[in-house]
Amino acid sequence: MSAELTTIIDFIRYGASRFGRAGLTFGHSYDNALDEATQLVLHALHLQHDIGPAYGQARLVEEEKQAILALFQRRIDERIPACYLTGEAWFAGLSFKSDPRALVPRSPIAELILSGFEPWLGGRSVERALDLCTGSGCIAIATAHYHPHWQVDGVDISDAALALAAENVERLDARNVRLLKSDLFAGLQGEVYDLIVSNPPYVTDDETDALPQEYAHEPELGLRAGPDGLDLVLKMLRDAPVHLSDNGLMICEVGESERHLVRLLPELPLAWVEFKVGQMGVFVVERSDLVAHAASIKVLADARR
Template identity: 70%
Template sequence: MTAELATIIDFIRYGASRFGSAALTFGHSYDNALDEATHLVLHTLHLPHDLSPNYAQARLTAAEKKSVLALIERRVRERKPVAYLTGEAWFAGLKFKSDTRALVPRSPIAEMILNGFSPWLDGVPVRRALDLCTGSGCIGIAMAAHNPDWQVDLADISDAALSLARENIVFQDVEERVRACKSDLFSTLKGEVYDLIVSNPPYVTEQEFAALPPEYAHEPALGLKAGDDGLDFALRILDEAPKHLSADGWLIVEVGESERALTKLLPRLPLNWIEFEVGQMGVFAIARSDLVKHAKSIRTALKTR
């Protein structure tokens, strides 16, 4: 059957059809079968991800066909995210190394980075920024790459994730402005103050985690699970962030589906929920001044929930 496949577009179409018929789950960098198949085919052929459509009819060699088909079948058989099969993922217009040491880069915060965090940082001078729960380092490194004047710290509790983040720091050639450090949230960052703190912490509830499709089993549970309401880490961040933010600083956190639990728990906290091109995706921004003003209710929620 596959002997009839000849060109790049043939294999992309076949891969997408194969993924669709196998009822795979998408959501790790790509949200559909066609984009995943395109990534897989172009990576295997050592071609750029933005290859001109003029090359769509280029024919594959026998060896290339064998390599592409093998990866397509692995994606179906193993249910492993395509980023782990290819060892790379794209985030905020940049390529990152990706493997099972950390979650696949996929946060909607990429859109905020490309938009300069407007309007939240409009008129706010940023010298130092922190990517808390950094994982692969994609958020913090992208912030540094798109803002050459920023000094950025990456923090994570996982030694495995930090090793990948450090590789990505070198890969993106930002060693002079980005450092990675081991920390359980802010535990080893005493005295450090930032103009911007961005975090994509674990926020999946125990119930949601148990129901996740097989693709997510390849990712470290440490980067996903966050208690019965998904707020184990978000509440701690809200509580501790003011000590590490400058007077005009901002905190931006992704909590995904746990948005509902957070707004129910702290209904008066003035969280600004971000609207993305595809709609609201559980990311909020809040100024340090508002965190200080509502510090008592945050602390109470953290202790009593």
């Protein structure tokens, strides 16, 4: 079979066809078979992801072909997300180390980072920012990279995730990032930020149980968040005002749990971000609005385990 496949393009096409036939699920940084096949082929050949299209017709030697086919087979047999097979994920234009210690970086918040969080910041000054539930560190590190004068804290409860984030801090020389272990805000007494950003666990219990096999390779701690996906988010909304400066802003991703949040807190003025591909369940809220609705938020949050 490998004799019939000769070029880089041949193998990318072949991989995409095999992935489609195998019924794989895509959603870990790449959302389709062709992009995942491209990622695996270039990784096996030790080529950069931005290689010119002219190289697509390059002919491969047998050793290279076998390396590619072995990766394809693992992707199909074990349902491992491609980023875990390559050990690399791209987020906000930066290359992060990716492995099962944390979710594969894929938040739409990357688009906000690249836009400087505008128009939501409205030009307000930011000195300190927090990435709550930082996981691999991708949001904290990317924010720090594009805003070198900001001091950015990345917080997580998982030692494994924080270890991976520390490797990414070193990988990208993010000297203005500090990593801290904390259960949400519990270990951040006295810390105040101008901007809090978070991509927390927000998948409902039913949805977590029904996820395709690819997601089983990710830590469940980063996904499962109760019957409506809001166990952590409600606590964050309750406690955030203490850690936001007077003119502070919070940006949070809740995905499909958006509908549950709107139902529970219909009076809370949440602005839902419109991304290039549409709404993705990311809201923006002012500290002042969290304070104004603190009583109703507290009742809901205190009822969570």
